[in-house]
Amino acid sequence: MIAFLVTAGMAFLLYLVLTAGSGTIGLWSLSELVMGALLALLTGLVARKFLCRSESYRLLSPLRLLLLLVYVPGPFFIELTKANLDVAYRVITMKIRPGIVRVHSGLKTDLGIFMLANSITLTPGTLSVGIDEETNDLFIHNINIAEGDEKREVIESTELFGLANLPAWIRRIAE
Amino acid sequence: MIDAWILAVLCLVVLMVLATVRLVIGPTAPDRVIALDTVNTLVIASMILLGVVYKEIIFVDVAIVYGLLSFVSTLYIAKYIGGEL
Amino acid sequence: MTAVEILIYACLAIGVVFNSLGVIGLLRFPDVYTRMHATTKATTFGSIFTSLAVIVYGFFMFLSQADSQYLILAIHAFLAAACLAFTNAVSAHAIARAAHRSGIMPTPAVVDRLAEAKL
Known part of the structure; x- marks a missing residue:
């Protein structure tokens, strides 16, 4: 009902x-x-x-909607701009070092994973490719992996973003 | 004022033609799908601009419906390529 | 030329430049996944900016001529841009997942944890 x-x-x-x-x-x-x-x-x-x-109605609460309205034009848009300058640099210079890494998200709900995957796709140098549905880990195609990161088993999701801490925002909105 | 809008639409049309090159030569099926997706995005962007040029709001409404339909078709092609259909 | 016109021209220019970067990336990058980086990020950003030009134009004309048609134009352009940003990210994820499932590996790649995980 x-x-x-x-x-x-x-x-x-x-x-x-x-x-x-x-x-x-x-x-x-x-x-x-x-x-x-x-x-x-x-x-x-x-x-x-x-x-x-999923029978969850968390996003109906006004506080979460307000946070969402702050999140999209604020920290998310800053990261989107940075991502595009990054892509422009890579298109012109072709300096790429691609690979797929496993990222520990630390989120539990479907909505949180969905928002994190979408944010990752639109933020610097990363593109979500797959999801491990048991541990809620994301597999991310990174266009320029830092030296030494390819040997690490799992990367924390907060390390992907430079300026704003997007996973913390998403946790506040969706969980 | 109008000239700038038409100029932007012309640039987008040229980009559509360039994206079609990848659509034709792309070695694998996902290459072609992302080229098609790019063309769709550019069509939507230019439709919104044409809504201003011809002063017709219906163009923008058509752009919304076109975007949602192209989203559904892309999802179905992706399902087909991934072998889940 | 007023400040609003300069703002509109700037938005249009940024949009067209980033759209062209996306298409150039689509033509230049070596494999599916790196091409997807170029197309999803750059064309989404470029299309948001061309729509932003329309939204600014609609609001400005609404304020100067008080014709509600222009406000409707701005609202509908905003909805179209929101749909575009949302659907592009989701379909990029779907295509990337499908490409990996169908056996297309990222070929230059320093590491591939998804193939190791065997999901």
Whole structure:
């Protein structure tokens, strides 16, 4: 039941954002509101098993959403900019030393692993390739491995990021 | 003002053609998939810009739907390459 | 030329430059995984910046002409950019995983822990 309500609410919110400015009730016209509510109920019925498969509703708390809104334009965007300057340097000079290393994430929930894998893909020199689902370790393709790091069995996830401590942010948001 | 937008779209079209080179010669299947993914991203970016050039918001809506559909197709091709389908 | 126009031109220029770096990387790098580095990071960043130019344009025109069409344009461009950033990262991970499962190894590589782990 909670899954149905959450899915329908998300769908209705998305519909409202996409049709903003169509009429006079607030920003919307009456027909858009009625149609949006009907479509949201239908979406909730069809898709309730997909969106909330893990039965965890942590991301609904306002504090976590606020942290997410700070995280994406703040530390994440800084790392994204750094990643792109790094890629520009590698494209021009072709100085690469690639390899796949195992990274210990220390996260437990699916949402946390998902966010860490996505953040890793968009941050300097790293691309997530696989996940060990028993220990929640990530396998990461690193475009420029530091000398000596290829001999180490496991690397901590905090060592991947230079400026901001993204795993700590993700732990605060998702766990 | 409009000229800058059209110039940017032209640059993106040239980049699409260059990415198509990798799509044609790419030695393995994943190479072709990432080239196709790049072309899709560039199409979406240029659609958003064309929405400004022609003053049509529907272009941007089409870009959103195109992005989500290309995401689904990429996931299915990835599943197929990985032998999980 | 006003400050807003300079900002829009700067965003467009940054976007086009990073998109071209991504495509050049796609053509120059030696194997699938390194090519993926270039395409996912650089084209996502470039497309975010070209969308940012549209968002700035929409907000500026909305503030100067009070026409709500421009605000709708900005909101929809923001949604498209958010979809793009999210889906690109996920599909890059999916393709990398599929490539490794189908037996394409990173070929220059100093270490490959995933092949050693045999998942």
